[in-house]
Amino acid sequence: MPSLRNLTISSILAILEVVNAQETVGFGPAFSLGPVSSSSWIRESVTTLVLPDIPSPSADRLALWAGMGTSGGDLIQALAVSFADPNANCGAEVGQWCTWASTLKGTQLGGEQVPANPGDELTMHYKYNDSTGNYDQSVAINGSIVSTLSTDDGVAQGWGTAVECQDDACKSSVPAHRYLSTKIILDTADASFGNTLVLTEASSSGLTTTDGGKTWAVSTININAHTFTD
Ligand SMILES: *[C@@H]1O[C@H](CO)[C@@H](O)[C@H](O)[C@H]1NC(C)=O
Numbered sequence: 001m002p003s004l005r006n007l008t009i010s011s012i013l014a015i016l017e018v019v020n021a022q023e024t025v026g027f028g029p030a031f032s033l034g035p036v037s038s039s040s041w042i043r044e045s046v047t048t049l050v051l052p053d054i055p056s057p058s059a060d061r062l063a064l065w066a067g068m069g070t071s072g073g074d075l076i077q078a079l080a081v082s083f084a085d086p087n088a089n090c091g092a093e094v095g096q097w098c099t100w101a102s103t104l105k106g107t108q109l110g111g112e113q114v115p116a117n118p119g120d121e122l123t124m125h126y127k128y129n130d131s132t133g134n135y136d137q138s139v140a141i142n143g144s145i146v147s148t149l150s151t152d153d154g155v156a157q158g159w160g161t162a163v164e165c166q167d168d169a170c171k172s173s174v175p176a177h178r179y180l181s182t183k184i185i186l187d188t189a190d191a192s193f194g195n196t197l198v199l200t201e202a203s204s205s206g207l208t209t210t211d212g213g214k215t216w217a218v219s220t221i222n223i224n225a226h227t228f229t230d
């Protein structure tokens, strides 16, 4: 496995903000974990985002995602995005989100983009594939897979949720929302992984492990409502 492990999700985000300096980018509430200890890495994660109503006003662009920063400098991040013109982006109607499997790898790679409704349960699943060395990614709506992507990213070292605004959406209000049945499976146990948790305008039902730190679970992550004022 690659030994480079200096990039946590937050440092990747800091780099992205510099790269995108010509645009406004802002981050709101978050549940963030990582980096995992240097002898381990994240083999698999799954979480289910219950989509809230779209932000108000709806503008380009507001993204909800649960992602993993990797040793390759990539960000595996299935997306739910609210656009000013959702029809032009994924054929969605006003009031709907667009969702798709995605990895930020220099450029933003993505699977098929599909409409999703407030109240839909978006399951974001990332799993390291031992035969290819890629992470295989899927997004399901109420249990039916709608978008997939497989990318070569090194190994994942951090896991976190984000409320990310860009440009005009950095003046919008995003409703509170929840991530359910989150599970993060490490390659080998890291009993101190739970100590890396940072909650920003968020709370959780508790992060637990029953196998000494290899598998981590949290039944509910509550993300607070947030108004961007950039
Ligand atoms: C998904 O499930 C939610 C909650 O039961 C329901 O409100 C929604 O209509 C369902 N969406 C689809 C596309 O079936």
Ligand SMILES: *[C@@H]1O[C@H](CO)[C@@H](O)[C@H](O)[C@H]1NC(C)=O
Residues within 6 Å of the ligand: 129, 130, 131, 132, 136, 150
């Ligand atoms: C690994 O990737 C290959 C090529 O995409 C795929 O055929 C295989 O099913 C994957 N393995 C697992 C366990 O999903």
